[in-house]
Amino acid sequence: MIAARTSYLQREVLLTSLILGSTLFSLGFIISQFSYDASAPSYRVLALTIATGLLVIVGTGRMRKSLCSVDAIQSRLRSFAQSADTMDMVPMLENGPVATGWNRIIEKLQAHTQEQSIERRIAQAAGDRGAERYARALRSLSDGLAISDRFGRLSYVNPAWTRLAGSTNAETDIVGQSLVDLFAARGFDNWQEAGSGILEGTRPLRVELRCGQHSADGVLQLARLPLEGRVQENEGYVWTLRDVTQNSLANEAHEQFLASATHELRTPLTNIKAYSESLIDMENIAPAQQKEFFNVIHSEAERLSRLLNELLDIQQLEAGSMTISTATFDVQRMLQEIQEHILPLVEKKQLKLICRVAPDIKSIQADKEKIISCLVNLLGNAIKYTPEHGEIRLFAEQVDTAVSISVEDTGIGIAEEEQTKIFDRFYRCQDERVNEIEGNGLGLAFAMEVARLHQGELKVESRLNFGSRFTLRLPLSHKLS
Numbered sequence: 441m442i443a444a445r446t447s448y449l450q451r452e453v454l455l456t457s458l459i460l461g462s463t464l465f466s467l468g469f470i471i472s473q474f475s476y477d478a479s480a481p482s483y484r485v486l487a488l489t490i491a492t493g494l495l496v497i498v499g500t501g502r503m504r505k506s507l508c509s510v511d512a513i514q515s516r517l518r519s520f521a522q523s524a525d526t527m528d529m530v531p532m533l534e535n536g537p538v539a540t541g542w543n544r545i546i547e548k549l550q551a552h553t554q555e556q557s558i559e560r561r562i563a564q565a566a567g568d569r570g571a572e573r574y575a576r577a578l579r580s581l582s583d584g585l586a587i588s589d590r591f592g593r594l595s596y597v598n599p600a601w602t603r604l605a606g607s608t609n610a611e612t613d614i615v616g617q618s619l620v621d622l623f624a625a626r627g628f629d630n631w632q633e634a635g636s637g638i639l640e641g642t643r644p645l646r647v648e649l650r651c652g653q654h655s656a657d658g659v660l661q662l663a664r665l666p667l668e669g670r671v672q673e674n675e676g677y678v679w680t681l682r683d684v685t686q687n688s689l690a691n692e693a694h695e696q697f698l699a700s701a702t703h704e705l706r707t708p709l710t711n712i713k714a715y716s717e718s719l720i721d722m723e724n725i726a727p728a729q730q731k732e733f734f735n736v737i738h739s740e741a742e743r744l745s746r747l748l749n750e751l752l753d754i755q756q757l758e759a760g761s762m763t764i765s766t767a768t769f770d771v772q773r774m775l776q777e778i779q780e781h782i783l784p785l786v787e788k789k790q791l792k793l794i795c796r797v798a799p800d801i802k803s804i805q806a807d808k809e810k811i812i813s814c815l816v817n818l819l820g821n822a823i824k825y826t827p828e829h830g831e832i833r834l835f836a837e838q839v840d841t842a843v844s845i846s847v848e849d850t851g852i853g854i855a856e857e858e859q860t861k862i863f864d865r866f867y868r869c870q871d872e873r874v875n876e877i878e879g880n881g882l883g884l885a886f887a888m889e890v891a892r893l894h895q896g897e898l899k900v901e902s903r904l905n906f907g908s909r910f911t912l913r914l915p916l917s918h919k920l921s
């Protein structure tokens with residue numbers, strides 16, 4: 441279209457120049473004829489003719505120049521139309537007003553294209569980085585994640601999935617395998633029932649896979665979700681695999697704790713009932729025997745009250761509603777009371793108890809009963825987890841404006857990776873030796889809460905098979921929050 445218009449323009453200009461030139465030439469000739477004078481030299485006619493010719497040449501030259509620009513623009517546009525979209529390929533024109541305008545348009549277009557290409561490159565780089573970030577995030581997840589089609593054929597698995605599924609193959613080798621075959625080969629204890637219907641329907645699904653007969657052997661939670669946006673077509677699933685062994689153990693410990701608490705409450709109650717009934721029924725009972733029965737009833741009532749207080753503490757601990765009521769008391773005397781309390785247990789296990797309390801230690805403002813329970817828990821653990829003939833040490837000193845009490849033992853110790861977990865409620869170490877010792881995993885959670893409520897801290901240092909040290913630091917006084 442542009443080409444047609446410019447050649448039309450070219451013809452028009454040429455025609456106009458010719459007509460103009462001929463007209464001027466004719467005019468000059470006519471004037472020279474009318475003013476013919478024999479005396480007048482014929483050079484006038486010649487001059488006029490030459491002037492007219494010159495005018496025509498100049499006019500045609502200018503026209504040609506413009507036409508060349510038009511021609512050049514036309515050819516550049518044609519090549520631009522053919523040469524895809526690279527503005528860099530479009531050459532500039534050399535001079536003239538048309539060239540200036542043309543060059544400006546080209547410059548603007550080049551700048552615009554350049555901007556667009558930079559934006560495109562930035563967006564692409566950001567996209568690449570984003571995808572790389574997502575891939576890295578999936579790789580570092582501690583939960584297993586996999587994607588499969590609706591027949592369970594895996595198209596993606598992250599390293600955690602491979603590890604949890606117990607496969608020794610690389611992720612790339614697992615891709616393409618069937619999820620059902622993979623789990624069947626892993627030999628989960630309950631795969632028959634848990635795995636049935638795992639590929640049916642589109643509803644979210646959650647099953648527990650047990651690695652052995654006991655929770656301690658390992659429990660995995662497999663969850664299934666329909667692949668986002670493909671619910672209707674039922675085209676695929678996203679799977680997550682999580683190690684829930686600890687949760688399972690904690691739930692079991694919780695149930696066990698409730699069962700044993702009920703049992704422990706029943707024993708003193710039965711004793712109280714039996715001895716009081718004897719006192720009522722027996723006639724002529726000797727005063728010495730009477731006293732003995734009353735003593736039993738009293739100590740069983742004490743035991744009952746202690747148990748109820750412990751239960752209350754635990755219930756408050758679980759509800760997060762434990763509070764403290766503080767008063768000032770002597771730390772030395774409190775530690776003395778505690779030693780007397782635990783001495784029978786220490787002797788029973790033939791352990792050596794060393795106590796070292798700094799003489800300058802002052803009294804503190806705290807909840808005495810709660811601090812006693814906390815220290816009895818720490819000492820009770822030291823006794824429980826130290827084999828016979830081992831050593832237990834109780835040290836206390838004043839450091840600046842705080843009292844530091846540490847309980848050390850030469851017992852079984854705690855693995856490094858478990859040292860942060862032991863303060864969780866119902867957590868018990870994986871160590872087989874721990875399973876053989878009675879406990880509910882609540883003692884340290886309680887001790888930690890007591891330390892926190894006093895704005896103090898409780899720390900553990902331990903080496904497996906060498907022993908542990910628990911240090912309770914309490915401020916001498918504190919502002920209630």
Ligand code: ADP
Nearest residue numbers: 821822825853862868869879880881882883884
């Ligand atoms: P538990 O009733 O099981 O003793 P705790 O909350 O008191 O519960 O302790 C949590 C876990 O920490 C214990 O099950 C045990 O595995 C570990 N633990 C605590 N104290 C000691 C210790 N002195 N030596 C070795 N392990 C310990």
